[in-house]
Every structure is written in C-alpha cells, then in structure tokens.
Amino acid sequence: MRFLLDDEQREFGRSLDAMLTAAGTPSVLRAWAAGDHGPGRVLWGRLADAGVFALAVPEAYGGLGPLPVELAVACVELGRHAVPGPVAETLAAGVLLGGAGGAVAEEWLPGIASGTAVVSLVLDGHGPYALDADAADAVFTVTGDELRLAPGPGELSASADPARRRFRPPAGGEVMAAGPRVGESARAAADRATFATAALALGCGEELLRATVAYVKQRTQFGVPVGSFQAVKHRxxxxxxxxxxxRPLLYGAAVELAGRSPGAGAAVAAAKVTAGEAGYAAARTALQSHGAVGYTQELDLAWWLRRARPLRDAWGTPSACRARVLAG
Amino acid sequence: MDLARTARTEALRAEARAWLRDHVPARPLPSLETGEGFAAHREWEALLHTGRWSAVSWPKEYGGRGADLFGWLAFEEEYWAAGAPGRVSQNGISLLAPTLLAHGTAEQRARVLPSMASGEVIWAQAWSEPEAGSDLAALRSRAVRAEGGWLLSGQKTWSSRAAFADRAFGVFRTDPGAAKPHHGLTYLMFGLRAEGVTVRPIRRLDGKPAFAEIFLDEVFVPDEDVIGEPGQGWRIAMSATGDERGLTLRSPGRFLAAAGRLAELWREAGDPADTALRDRVADAVIGARAYQLFTAASASRFAAGASLGPESSLNKVFWSHYDIALHETALDLLGPDAEAADGAWAQGYVFALAGPIYAGTNEIQRDIIAERLLGLPKGRR
Incomplete structure (x- = not known):
C-alpha cells in the first residue's frame, strides 16, 4: 500500500497551480459572469494543452483516460482557482460518450480531449439545468436510455455564483444514441461529475482557508493580529x-474508480458530501474571519465565497450522498 | 497511489481472524475499570500473548511479530471486528513501549517488554498533576538524586488504570533550577506498590475507578529505571506523542467495527422516515472510512521515512469528536432504551466522553494545529 500521490502527480498539480496563478482567474471570472467567454475559453485551451480534459477521455478517442487520481489532482487545482465553465460536466461527458460509443463519441470526444469542445450535461435525477450552456459547444441530455443533443441552451437562470450560469435547455433535440448502454453510461457519468465536483469543492475550500489565514495574520485589532485570538485560531x-x-476520501474514491470497484459509487458519494461540507464550512469561516469586508464584492474572495455552497449541492446534495453511502 | 494490501499483511490478517474466531470470549468481559473486570482483562492479555497477538508490531524477541504499520492496522481491523475485549495494557503498549524501543536500553527492553506483552505487569501513565494538566510542563513532582537512583516525591493525578495497575511511567522534575519549564525533566518508571506510594482511586462519571491519584513520598527508583538521559524527559515523552502515538492511540479498526454495528442497528431499529438520524448514521460510516484512509496516508508517509509531528493533532481531534458523535447517534437510535447504563453503547458513550479531554485536550490540539500547521501567531491561551 502506498496511499500517496507520486512525484509526477504532485508535479502535475503544482504546474497547474502555477499556470492558473499566473493567468489570474478573477478577471476571467468577471468576464465570464458578464457573458464574455473569450478569456475563459483561452484558459480552457491552456488547461487542455496541459492534458486536463484528456484525462476523462478514453485512449481510443484521443484521450489519456480514464485516470481518476490525476483527474482529482487537476480538479482540486481548478477548484482552488475557481476556474469558470462546465468543468465537471465536460469531464463527465468523456465517460458518457465513451460509454455510449458510436458516431457521437467519434464526433465529440477528440474535441473534448483537445479542448476545442466545451460540453454541458443534463442527466436524469440531477435536475433540469445545464451549467454554462451558452458557452458550451454541445449540451447533451439523457432521459432514460436516450441521449440527445439539446436544440439550444434555453433560458438563463441566475445562480448564487454569478460565474455559474445555469440554463434550462428545451426538451427534444436529435437522438444521438439509445439503448441500455446509454442509461448505464449516464449513471457512470453522473458519478464522475460528482467526483469532479468533490475535488472542485475541496480546492475551493483550500483556497478559502489559505486566503483567510493570510488575512487574519495581517489584520490587527487591540494591537495584535486577530489570528492570535484563540476563538479565531480554533475555528x-x-x-x-x-x-x-x-482529501483521503476523495483519493480513496479515485482509487476505487480506477479499480472499477463495485463500491466506487458509495465512495464517490462519501467524498462528495465530505468535501462539499468542508468547502462550505471554509466559506463560512472565511466570511466570519474577514468581517464586514468579506460580505462585499470588494475582494476577489467573493468568487470563492459564492461558489462553495453551489459546489456542495451540485451533482449530489449532501442528503442524496448520505443516502447513497448507506445504500452501499 | 494505491490501497493494495501485500500478501504479508493479508496472511497476518487471515491468521488473526482465525485465532480470534476461536478465542474471543462469547460473552463480553466485565468492565476493565472494575477489580473483577481488570483481572478478567489481564487473563485475556495472557491468552492473547500465548497466540503472540498482544503486541504485533514489536520485534519478535519481545513477544511481537515484527509487523509493520500496515500489518498492525490489519490486525486491529480484525481485532475489533471480532468483538474482542478492550485492551487493559493499552497505556503500556502504545505509550511506554514505543518510548523504550526508541530511547530505552537493551536491558530495559528485555526486562520490561515481555512482562508487558503477557499482561503480567500492567502499566499506568503518570503525567498530569493537580497544577499541571494542559500546561504539562508546569509539573512539580520531583526526583532527587540518591545513592544508585532517585527519590520521587509529589502527586500525580488522572492516572488511567492506576487503581489496579502494577507499575507506572511518567516525567519528573530533576533540575528545579533549569531555565525553562520543560527543561530539567526526567522520564522514569516506578512500582505502584513500592514503599512510599499511595494510590487513591478516582471514580469516573459513571462511578467506576477508571483513574487514580498517586501520592509519592521519597519513593526509591533505581538508575536502571530511568529512560534516556536525565534532563531529557520532555523531549523523550514528546517524541512518542508525535510519531506512532498519533497513529496508534486509536486504530481505525475500532471505529470501522463500531460504525458497522451502528449501521446494523439502523437497519434493524431505524425509522426510514427519520432522514435526520439516517444522515448521522451515514456520517458515522463516512467518518470511519475517512479516518481509515487518513491513517493509510499517514502510514504511507511514515513508511516512506517522513515524520508525522503536528498532524497527529488533527488525528486526535478527529477521532475524539467522532467517537462521541457515533455513540450519541447510537443512543438516539435506541430511544428510551439508551438510558440503560449497562448497555454496550452506553458504556462506550461514557468512555468516549473523555476523548476530547485526555492525551492533550482538544483545545491544546487546536492551538497546535493553528500554530504549527497554519502558521498563526501565538497568543494568550
């Protein structure tokens, strides 16, 4: 047993972190929230060049995947930098289309791997919304055993996080694949989206904690840093x-996904509820520890503060995940 | 990154499972915090020892099996899954033994470890004092140089198992003029029935004498019972708390077994409509898995040569909080039956309540996490 990332995996995470730090996501987020996807798509291109989206695409279609451990490493970094766009959805589409196979897989998977295709999804049991559908090159919907290409993004519905733009695609659209493999692939894809979202939530929480620790070290009251007060430190x-x-639940789920373990779905659910709750708790701590200025849009911190709760609930609410864990 | 188990670990697991199946008492032993129960648990330790299961991670020459951390973790999973008794020797095995293996002499190891493994000598810890709890370095009990040894005087308290144990280990002040409170301390072992020792049992919240005060009046300790160099007691004591102890004080196997029993209780007695309680049962299952995987990561780092240090504070806060939540959930599932004081869950609950207090209060652990892991400034406590 060696339940640790290897040097290459750690270096992959560090290089993504460095690249995203240099890119500076807050300005990309501001543009994205205003409906300007240009800077975001440029960033997605760079992430694709670094191999991020290929991790979810099978080798037969020009990808490197599935590599769940590396996928978790990447998504933690994307969460840390609050990268906008349908990250979990595009990664899950790799599983959905790879499982469905046929012409739709041939048509879309190479583009997902190379970063030219941004994809959003609506899957049975996960609500009617497609994240960032207006930025996506394709929105796929699965109902029962039918996979369709949505006829358009549909109507925009405001999100608590302005950089998460949710759309409700109209019903219908061309049937791209059908049969039991579609339904089965859709369930596996939903698990992959849950898994990716858990990693995004963990990264989001880590950044909230880092920013808050930095803040309480420099903010002084009563003549000392507020971070020296026990009430602040203990929180x-x-x-x-x-x-x-x-984190260990996330990587434990990655190992189970990689090994196609029958318990992988429950492991993913356990990781999701725990990372989602931890990320949200980090947001509450960050808000409280920053005081009034945290409750404004003055700081870039607001992008992370508003994202933690939607990530906690997307692709598996805490309650749904807990039920899944007990169901085994 | 993997969770694969080696053939060696799995062979140990299979052998342990078979032995435990044949030997674990069919009925639970009386509480080890009573005279009768202590004796029964001592006999169990002796039986464990005949199978060489009482200290699997020790070298073979002292009665162990030379198992690595992964082997120990596998053994613990089997041990608790089998419903085996609590370990009356835990203080000696998880605190004193690692200290002796790291800092003791060959003579001390040969003299102390085999009788610890067999349950013939059961050890109590003697750290806290009336004026030195969280501020352990404020301890005042002293050891004064004498011909061929030291004379101990003072008072220790909250000594787990001391009401019935044979010997104790602790840290004493040997140089009252040292520049800092944690300098000038010496780690030593002494007999609880030696001349000048008075043990006064303290009744726990449920009335059982789970710990005791120890009064020491010029108790002679020979030089051979000093561990490491005189004056180095703090460093020696802390080295044991930083490394293995963070991993071995509470094994994941214990919580995996308890969470499994809780999930079973939920399936038998839970109301499916009570989703709030269902969520807490799920959290217990998830928490046990999180602790198992967190420990697997720590053990992997340890095996790769890293030292663990302050992250053991994360471990301690987690399991102590988790243990209470798990038992509270079980009691809520039992409903009106939960009040029965002799039930396994009720007894486990009383035991769990002490977790956030002993082995360094959770407040001290959170200070360590904040200062050493997050780099926050020191402040008034």
Missing amino acids: LADTLLGLEFA
Missing part, C-alpha cells in the same frame, strides 16, 4: 481538519 483549525479528512 481555522477546525476548517483545516474538515478539509484534511475530506
């Missing part, structure tokens, strides 16, 4: 605790 310690115990 931050508990926040770290939550994140540190979510």
Whole structure:
C-alpha cells in the first residue's frame, strides 16, 4: 500500500497551480459572469494543452483516460482557482460518450480531449439545468436510455455564483444514441461529475482557508493580529481538519474508480458530501474571519465565497450522498 | 497511489481472524475499570500473548511479530471486528513501549517488554498533576538524586488504570533550577506498590475507578529505571506523542467495527422516515472510512521515512469528536432504551466522553494545529 500521490502527480498539480496563478482567474471570472467567454475559453485551451480534459477521455478517442487520481489532482487545482465553465460536466461527458460509443463519441470526444469542445450535461435525477450552456459547444441530455443533443441552451437562470450560469435547455433535440448502454453510461457519468465536483469543492475550500489565514495574520485589532485570538485560531483549525479528512476520501474514491470497484459509487458519494461540507464550512469561516469586508464584492474572495455552497449541492446534495453511502 | 494490501499483511490478517474466531470470549468481559473486570482483562492479555497477538508490531524477541504499520492496522481491523475485549495494557503498549524501543536500553527492553506483552505487569501513565494538566510542563513532582537512583516525591493525578495497575511511567522534575519549564525533566518508571506510594482511586462519571491519584513520598527508583538521559524527559515523552502515538492511540479498526454495528442497528431499529438520524448514521460510516484512509496516508508517509509531528493533532481531534458523535447517534437510535447504563453503547458513550479531554485536550490540539500547521501567531491561551 502506498496511499500517496507520486512525484509526477504532485508535479502535475503544482504546474497547474502555477499556470492558473499566473493567468489570474478573477478577471476571467468577471468576464465570464458578464457573458464574455473569450478569456475563459483561452484558459480552457491552456488547461487542455496541459492534458486536463484528456484525462476523462478514453485512449481510443484521443484521450489519456480514464485516470481518476490525476483527474482529482487537476480538479482540486481548478477548484482552488475557481476556474469558470462546465468543468465537471465536460469531464463527465468523456465517460458518457465513451460509454455510449458510436458516431457521437467519434464526433465529440477528440474535441473534448483537445479542448476545442466545451460540453454541458443534463442527466436524469440531477435536475433540469445545464451549467454554462451558452458557452458550451454541445449540451447533451439523457432521459432514460436516450441521449440527445439539446436544440439550444434555453433560458438563463441566475445562480448564487454569478460565474455559474445555469440554463434550462428545451426538451427534444436529435437522438444521438439509445439503448441500455446509454442509461448505464449516464449513471457512470453522473458519478464522475460528482467526483469532479468533490475535488472542485475541496480546492475551493483550500483556497478559502489559505486566503483567510493570510488575512487574519495581517489584520490587527487591540494591537495584535486577530489570528492570535484563540476563538479565531480554533475555528481555522477546525476548517483545516474538515478539509484534511475530506482529501483521503476523495483519493480513496479515485482509487476505487480506477479499480472499477463495485463500491466506487458509495465512495464517490462519501467524498462528495465530505468535501462539499468542508468547502462550505471554509466559506463560512472565511466570511466570519474577514468581517464586514468579506460580505462585499470588494475582494476577489467573493468568487470563492459564492461558489462553495453551489459546489456542495451540485451533482449530489449532501442528503442524496448520505443516502447513497448507506445504500452501499 | 494505491490501497493494495501485500500478501504479508493479508496472511497476518487471515491468521488473526482465525485465532480470534476461536478465542474471543462469547460473552463480553466485565468492565476493565472494575477489580473483577481488570483481572478478567489481564487473563485475556495472557491468552492473547500465548497466540503472540498482544503486541504485533514489536520485534519478535519481545513477544511481537515484527509487523509493520500496515500489518498492525490489519490486525486491529480484525481485532475489533471480532468483538474482542478492550485492551487493559493499552497505556503500556502504545505509550511506554514505543518510548523504550526508541530511547530505552537493551536491558530495559528485555526486562520490561515481555512482562508487558503477557499482561503480567500492567502499566499506568503518570503525567498530569493537580497544577499541571494542559500546561504539562508546569509539573512539580520531583526526583532527587540518591545513592544508585532517585527519590520521587509529589502527586500525580488522572492516572488511567492506576487503581489496579502494577507499575507506572511518567516525567519528573530533576533540575528545579533549569531555565525553562520543560527543561530539567526526567522520564522514569516506578512500582505502584513500592514503599512510599499511595494510590487513591478516582471514580469516573459513571462511578467506576477508571483513574487514580498517586501520592509519592521519597519513593526509591533505581538508575536502571530511568529512560534516556536525565534532563531529557520532555523531549523523550514528546517524541512518542508525535510519531506512532498519533497513529496508534486509536486504530481505525475500532471505529470501522463500531460504525458497522451502528449501521446494523439502523437497519434493524431505524425509522426510514427519520432522514435526520439516517444522515448521522451515514456520517458515522463516512467518518470511519475517512479516518481509515487518513491513517493509510499517514502510514504511507511514515513508511516512506517522513515524520508525522503536528498532524497527529488533527488525528486526535478527529477521532475524539467522532467517537462521541457515533455513540450519541447510537443512543438516539435506541430511544428510551439508551438510558440503560449497562448497555454496550452506553458504556462506550461514557468512555468516549473523555476523548476530547485526555492525551492533550482538544483545545491544546487546536492551538497546535493553528500554530504549527497554519502558521498563526501565538497568543494568550
């Protein structure tokens, strides 16, 4: 047993972190929220060049996947930098289309791997919304055993996070594939979206904690840094605790997905509820520890503060995940 | 990155499972915090020892099996899954033994470890004092140089198992003039029935004498019972708390077994419409898995040569909080029956309540997490 990332995996994470730090996501987020996807698509192109989207695409279609451990490493970094766009959805589409096979797989998977195709999804049991459908090159919907290409993005519905733009695609559209393999692939794709969202939530929480620790070290009251007060320190310690115990569940789920273990779905659900709750707890800690200025749009922190709760609930609410864990 | 188990670990697991199936008492032993129960648990330790299961991670020469951390984790999973008794020797095995293996002499190891493994000598810890709890370095009990050894005087308290144990280990002040409170301390072992020792049992919340005060009046300790160099006691004690102890104080196997029993209780007695309680049962199952995987990551780092240090504070806060939540959930599932004080869940609950207090209060652990892992400034406590 060696339940640790290897040097190459760690270096992959570090290089994504460095690239995204240099790119500076807050300006990309502002543009994205205003409906300008240009800077976001440029960033997605660079992530694709780094191999991120190929991780979810089978080798037969020009990808490298599936590599769940590397996928988790990447999504933690994308979450850390609040990268806008349908990340979990595009990665899950790799599983959906790879499983469905046929012409639709041939048509879309190479583009997903290379970053030229941004994809959103609506899957049975996960609500009617397609994230960032107006930025996507394709929106796929699965009902029962039918996979369709949505006829358009549909209507925009405001999200608590302005950079998560949710659309409700109209019913219908061309049937791209049908049969039991579609339904089965859709369930596997939903698990992959849940898994990716867990990693995004963990990264989001880690950044919220980092920013808050930096803030409480420099903000002084009563002549000392507020981070020297025990009430503040203990809350931050508990926040770290939550994140540190979510991470092994995430990578444990990655190992189970890689090994196609029958318990992988429950493991993904356990990781999702734990990372989602830990990320949201980090947001609450960050807001409280920043005080009034945290409750504004003045700081870039607002992008992370508003994202943590939607990530907690997307692709598996805490309650749904807990039920899945007990069902086994 | 993998969770694969080696053939060696799995062979140990299979052998442990078979032995436990044949030997674990059919009925639970009386509580080890009573005189009768202590004796029964001592006999169990002796039986464990005959199968060489009492200290699997020790070298073979002292009664162990030389198992690595992964082997120990597998053994613990089997042990608790089998419903085996609590370990009355835990203080000696998880605290004193690692200290002796790291800092003791060959003579001390040969003299102390085999009788610890067999349950013939059961050890109590003697750390806290009336004025030195969380601020352990404020301890005042002293050891004064004498011909061929030291004379101990002072008072220790909250000594787990001391009401019935044979010997104790702790840290004593040997140089009252040292520049800092944690300098000038010495780690040593002494007999609880030696001349000058008075043990006064303290009744726990449920009335059982789970710990005791120890009064020491010029108790002679020979030089051979000093561990490491005189004056180095703090460093020696802390080295044991930082490394293995963070991993071995509470094994994941214990919580995996308890969470499994809780999930079973939920399936038998739970109301499917009570989703709030269902969520707490799920959290217990998830928490046990999280702790198992967190420990697997720590053990992997340890096996790769890293030292663990302050992250053991994360571990301690997690399991102590988790243990209470797990038992509260079980009691809620039992409903009106939960009040029965002799039930396994009720007894486990009382035991769990102490978790956030002992082995360094969770407040101290959170200070360590904040200062050493997050780099926050020191402040008034």
